[in-house]
Structures are given as structure tokens and as C-alpha cells.
Amino acid sequence: MRKLILTAAAAFVIGGISTGAMLSQAQPAPPPGAQLDGAPPPPPRPWAGWMQHRHPGQDGAMMRPFALVYRQADRQLAPADVQKIAEAFLLWNGNHTWKVTDVAATGAGPIGFSVTTPEGSVVAKFTIDPHTAKLQRVG
Numbered sequence: 001m002r003k004l005i006l007t008a009a010a011a012f013v014i015g016g017i018s019t020g021a022m023l024s025q026a027q028p029a030p031p032p033g034a035q036l037d038g039a040p041p042p043p044p045r046p047w048a049g050w051m052q053h054r055h056p057g058q059d060g061a062m063m064r065p066f067a068l069v070y071r072q073a074d075r076q077l078a079p080a081d082v083q084k085i086a087e088a089f090l091l092w093n094g095n096h097t098w099k100v101t102d103v104a105a106t107g108a109g110p111i112g113f114s115v116t117t118p119e120g121s122v123v124a125k126f127t128i129d130p131h132t133a134k135l136q137r138v139g
Helices: 002-025 046-051 079-092
Strands: 099-105 111-116 122-128 135-137
Touching: 079 099, 079 111, 079 122
Parallel strands: none
Antiparallel strands: 099 111, 111 122, 122 135
């Protein structure tokens, strides 16, 4: 009885391996735009360190591992939203001491803010577009 079980298990494993090999070879080819042409990937964006995980076959398009939230075309960000986003970015990267200050809409449209030390000295100044959420360092 034991030999019969071992023989059946071995056949199952071998059959699974060969079936898996055949299925992996039977997959359709990726679309032409998704194939790597040997070009290097685009350079990383230094301000978006946590967003640098890219799928190598889609010309730098970011991976979307799950779709909990649909990204809107117009983000409609208010200064309070920018404050939360900037504070969350600092926390996400483990910085519990720096503060986000001087959050205000500029006359040209972007919302400006500063990142400061606990003592109040400015580390950097940024603007963020309220429609596209594009971040730009200005100081």
C-alpha cells in the first residue's frame, strides 16, 4: 500500500511539473510595447522615494498592486490636504521631528509649503500643483 501511495505521489509531482512547464511555455507573448528593448530604465525621481517601484516592462510606469482607490484626473487639493500629504510623507520615511509649515496657496495656482526643523529653521521649500499633485522643490 505504501509503494502505491509513493508511486501516485511521485506521478502527481512529475505530472504537475511537466504540466507547469508546458503552461509556462504556452503563455501568449507580451504586447510589443511592453517588451524590453535594452534601454535603461528612466532615472529615479528623488522626491518620490517611496514611489520608485516600477514594473520593468512598461517604460517606467508605476506598478499598481491593488486598486483600493481610483486616482482622479483632477486631485482638487486644498492647503489642508497638502499639509496632510507632506506630514504623511515625513512619517512614512520615519521622520518624526521635522514639521510642515507655511502651507498656503500661491497666486499662480500651486500650493507652497516649507519643511522645518523643530527649532524652526527651514530645511526645504516646495510647491505642489493642486490639480496634478506634481511636487516641485523651490528652495
